[in-house]
Amino acid sequence: MILINDCPVLPPRDSLGHKGIFGKVCVIGGSWGHYPMIGAPALAGRAALRSGCGLCTLAVPAPIVPAVLTLLPGATAVALPVNAQQDLSAASCLQTLEPILAYTDTLLLGPGFGRGSAQQDIFWSLLDSFSKPLILDADALHLLAQRPAFARTLKAPLLLTPHPGEFQVLAQALDLTLDAVDEQKRDQAALTLAERLECVVILKGPYTRVSDGKQLWKSPHTEAALAIGGSGDVLSGICAGFAAQFTSSASTQCLDLFQVACLAVQIHALAAMAWSSRHGHAGLFPEELADGIPLIMAQLRGELI
Secondary structure, three states, rough: OOOEOOOOOOOOOOOOOHHHHEEEEEOOOOOOOOOOOOHHHHHHHHHHHOOOOOOEEEEEEHHHHHHHHHHHOOEEEEEOOOOOOOEEEEHHHHHHHHHHHHHHOOEEEOOOOOHHHHHHHHHHHHHHOOOOOEEOOHHHHHHHHHHHHHHHOOOOEEOOOOOOHHHHHHHHHOOOOOOOOOOOOOHHHHHHHHHHHOOEEEEOOOOOOOOOOOOOEEEEOOOOOHHHHHHHHHHHHHHHHHHHHOOOOOOOOOOOOHHHHHHHHHHHHHHHHHHHHOOOOOOHHHHHHOOOHHHHHHHHOOOOO
């Protein structure tokens, strides 16, 4: 294991750039019916845009498109078809997504998505076909755990963003005995899961860990204000925004997915700490967290006088 002490440097932004070169993110999530989830994909998309990506598409069930675009008018939306029972229609959804994903640089799958049979079919089809950076969060992590033999068939560079509960679901599915809660064991937990799945893992919580199975970076920050629903959606959105901008070989300063994850965790924490320095350690809204991202990025780049 290689311990990484310093967070990567945030690449500069091309002053002559346009939205086409800053990356295209697609967020697939949201749900409808008895337990609607509308805010999660909107928060992730908000964070992706606040992180500097050029374009963000939210692919959500058709009935919630107006509500999601009300929350995030700067995004575009794709209406995922639902059947007469208001459930997603997997085959129709995949057909709808195909032209969108052809032009997507990074796919974020899971915020508020649900875990039904249609979601399972969509999830596994995308895992088998998408070959660019793929970020799995929330419900997508539970869907992943249902097929623990998946690891050797993936085409995409993969980033997982579990909190300790989701981490344990994955570990149990893989017959791994790991402790994601004990502060003395979290390093090994993140490292082992990342090594087993050959991906990048962000193990959220106090002093969040990031590992690619060979390297480990431990965030020096912990902030109680982040203990709020939606903060994880913001983190996954930052990851998507940065992956879309910085992992392409066309980027002036190309980063790998491990470096992207470290940067995202760092900026997520610093934005929360900036808010708490003015308001205290409770009451942070996740949209406020997302809206604090640009200031932190500007400070890191030395853009402010």
